[in-house]
Amino acid sequence: MTDSLQITGAGTSLHTTPAAQRRLRRRYAAERRFKALGLFAVLFGLAMLAFLLTTIVSQGYRAFIQTHVSLEVYLDPEVIDPRGTADPRDLARADYQSLAENALYGLFPAVEASAERRALRGMLSQGAGLELRRRIQNDPELVGTTLELQLLVSGSVDQLNKGVFDLESGRRLPVSDEQIGWFRELEAQDRISAPFNWGLFTRADSREPELAGLAGALQGSLYLMIVTFVLSFPLGIGAAIYLEEFAPKNRLTDLIEVNINNLAAVPSIVFGLLGLAVFIQVFGLPRSAPLVGGMVLALMTLPTIIIATRASLKAVPPSIREAALGIGASRIQTIFHHVLPLAMPGILTGAIIGLAQALGETAPLLMVGMNAFVTSVGDSMTSPATALPTQVYMWADSPQRGFVERTSAAIMVLLGFLIVMNALAVFLRRRFERRW
Amino acid sequence: MKNVMLATAAVAAMGLMAGDALAQARDQIRVVGSSTVFPFSSLAAEQFGRIGEFPAPVVESTGTGGGMRLFCGGVGVDYPDITGASRAMKASEWENCQANGVDDVTEIQLGFDGITLAVSLDGQPMDVTRAQLFQALAAEVEVDGEIVANPHERWSDIDADLPDVEITVLGPPPTSGTRDAWIELVMEEGCDTFPAIADLAESDEDRHAEVCQRMREDGHFVEAGENDNLIVQRLVSEPDNYGIFGYSFLAENADSIQPAAIDGVEPSEETIADFSYPVSRPIFVYAKNAHRSAIPGLEEFIAELTDDRAFGPDGYMTDIGLIAMPEERRAEVREAAESGATFSPSE
Structure with missing residues (x-):
């Protein structure tokens, strides 16, 4: 009893000696240091992300509103339909811009000199005439009436309204002093408004920033995703199932496995060059078409999907397979009835992450010409289109000031898409994942 | 099984679309x-x-x-x-x-x-000749009748009237048409004002072309990519840097950058149209x-x-x-x- 007490006493003293206490403190300190470093890494990452988002959002939010001026436009039959035939071809060709210009001249009767008038009409966007034409074509009865309309102003006046220019600096601005004066007068008459910019989502690309929208790029990206998914998903899963469940383990399959892993790390531009050489130059498919872009992106996404699928298949416990085989299921029944459904959440997650990566890819699309300037929304998979990332690339390189905010806005839309896709991947994993 | 069918359908659909594309006239x-x-x-x-x-x-x-x-x-x-x-x-x-x-x-x-050399409005305006630009930007220049590696570090090393700031010029990469034009209109014009280099034109034509066309690679001339907007942004944040780009970017950003005069002429619509501005x-x-x-x-x-x-x-x-x-x-x-x-x- 005394012995055991002594032993206990010795045991306690072993952990309470000053040396032991020091060791303990050192171990705790090491743990605290490691936690602090980890926390620092996370905070640093978050700070970088916050900085990136702040810069983009602080510039991009402006593109979501667009300055309009309210004008009473007389839809002069003399200009629109001089022959009085209401022929749709005449209606399409009329000089609608001059109608909007006349309405603006009417507000500033003192402006008569031709150079001044040129500056005055320069405040209106070409979009004003397009809007008038759209209204008349929808309802030819309007000819001869006077309409109060919200019309687009030019890109530089829009920038002026959004406070982009530093008026105090006394420097030369893209808007003249006269134009600033007229703008202030219009503002005083309460004619200037800045509603939400639906045009950003409904219009295709334009050289004039106030008319440029993302509709073409959104559609292009959607088509790209469809082609990429339809090609890479079944092919990727098929390849993965064969390699994982059927293929013999030998040198050849090892080589294939190494190559697939390598392909996942090949720079995307290489796939673009391949697409250019094979799909366009050999097969003669059209340039700038989402079909070709999607095929290139599918090649790029395939390795990601194969790797994710194989990992998911591996994660299904052997007991499931053995049970199915044990009651007499064939191998293909085992796989398609039991293993694949259980692996599906992981496969879908992998596929969506692969697609999200493809959505943000620019370089291969540049090689197959998907940075073309297209002013209309395409009507098929083979008509020329851009995609969101290539639209960002093109707008970033445009001289007009209005494109600065639009570039950031396009980045915000692209990020929005990526967030939705990644959220979907997380949702699918949470919803269907089985833990063993 | 469903997947197999989906795959078959997909491949068939692709085939149809591709066939359609081939047949389609433009x-x-x-x-x-x-x-x-x-x-x-x-x-x-x-x-x-x-x-x-x-x-x-x-x-x-x-x-x-x-x-x-x-x-x-x-x-x-x-x-x-x-x-x-x-x-x-x-x-x-x-x-x-x-x-x-x-x-x-x-x-x-x-x-x-027009191709312009420009600087931020906070930077120093400049009036340079093409010979001085050659001295600032070429890999090799003539000093005291000898062709040597470019020793000029600051603009004021070339001429005391030029600003006393380090030479940093952002310009387009060799793949750019702007770069070709800059070399033809500025560098090649500038280099022949130096007798030793001009003499090379007769004695050794290849060497002459090399001296006249090679931009320096010691960090004073920076290849800034094809994106002229990026050059403009860098000029605004670095007032001591000068940049080379097309006239339309200068016209659009006249509230933040100013052009340098070349051979005494500032670029403007008039001077480019009547050729008095030399780099057009x-x-x-x-x-x-x-x-x-x-x-x-x-x-x-x-x-x-x-x-x-x-x-x-x-x-x-x-x-x-x-x-x-x-x-x-x-x-x-x-x-x-x-x-x-x-x-x-x-x-």
Whole structure:
């Protein structure tokens, strides 16, 4: 009893000696240091992300509103339909811009000199005439009436309204002093408004920033995703199932496995060059078409999907397979009835992450010409289109000031898409994942 | 099982779409070419599309050389109809065109573009000669009659009147047409003002070209990529840096950057148009005449490009920085464009 007490006493003293206490403190300190470093890494990452988002959002939010001026436009039959035939071809060709210009001249009767008038009409966007034409074509009865309309102003006046220019600096601005004066007068008459910019989502690309929208790029990206998914998903899963469940383990399959892993790390531009050489130059498919872009992106996404699928298949416990085989299921029944459904959440997650990566890819699309300037929304998979990332690339390189905010806005839309896709991947994993 | 069927359906659908694409004739015009011409050609394409008679041409910015390769690839719907160039077509490119059956091409000059050297409004304005620019930017320069590696660190090392700041010039990479024009119009003009280098022209032509054309690579000349907007942004944040880019970017950013005068002349619409500003270059598009009858609207688009409301002094291209040609020259170009005059390189 005394012995055991002594032993206990010795045991306690072993952990309470000053040396032991020091060791303990050192171990705790090491743990605290490691936690602090980890926390620092996370905070640093978050700070970088916050900085990136702040810069983009602080510039991009402006593109979501667009300055309009309210004008009473007389839809002069003399200009629109001089022959009085209401022929749709005449209606399409009329000089609608001059109608909007006349309405603006009417507000500033003192402006008569031709150079001044040129500056005055320069405040209106070409979009004003397009809007008038759209209204008349929808309802030819309007000819001869006077309409109060919200019309687009030019890109530089829009920038002026959004406070982009530093008026105090006394420097030369893209808007003249006269134009600033007229703008202030219009503002005083309460004619200037800045509603939400639906045009950003409904219009295709334009050289004039106030008319440029993302509709073409959104559609292009959607088509790209469809082609990429339809090609890479079944092919990727098929390849993965064969390699994982059927293929013999030998040198050849090892080589294939190494190559697939390598392909996942090949720079995307290489796939673009391949697409250019094979799909366009050999097969003669059209340039700038989402079909070709999607095929290139599918090649790029395939390795990601194969790797994710194989990992998911591996994660299904052997007991499931053995049970199915044990009651007499064939191998293909085992796989398609039991293993694949259980692996599906992981496969879908992998596929969506692969697609999200493809959505943000620019370089291969540049090689197959998907940075073309297209002013209309395409009507098929083979008509020329851009995609969101290539639209960002093109707008970033445009001289007009209005494109600065639009570039950031396009980045915000692209990020929005990526967030939705990644959220979907997380949702699918949470919803269907089985833990063993 | 479902997956197998899905895969089969997908492959079949792809096959159908691809087949469709091959059979499809092209109903819109395709334009490729220089990134300098791109803003002008794409604006014209948009205006043309707005008339509503023909679909808007599809314009792709591929660089001058890349555009020539595509354009000269052959005749047929798979090849572009028009290419933009920030310099005239080279003899080698023309031969390539001939070899591929593209033997009837019309050259259409749209106007001029100035290349500017600019600095932030917070930086120091400068008035330099082309000889001084050569001394600042060439890899090798002449010092006391000897050709040596460029020793100049600050602008004031070249001439005491120039600003006392370190030489840092941001410019385009060698693939750019702007770089070619800068070398031709500034560096090659500047280098021959030095006797020892000018003498080389007779004794050793290759060496002469090397000395005149090589930009320095010791960090004072920075290749800043094809994106001129990025150069403008860097100039604004670094007031001691100077940048080289097209005139349209200067015109659009006149509230944050200022041009340097070259040989005493500041770039402006007037000085570029009357050639008193020395660094200006013609910009062209080339049209394939064999396509005129085959591609709907091509004839009309060429007419649009050479209409005064496009490339005239008050035209929409001029509004975004193109420098218009004098009236008679415009009439000549229009005439040649309409009749489809066959181009052959002058050299």
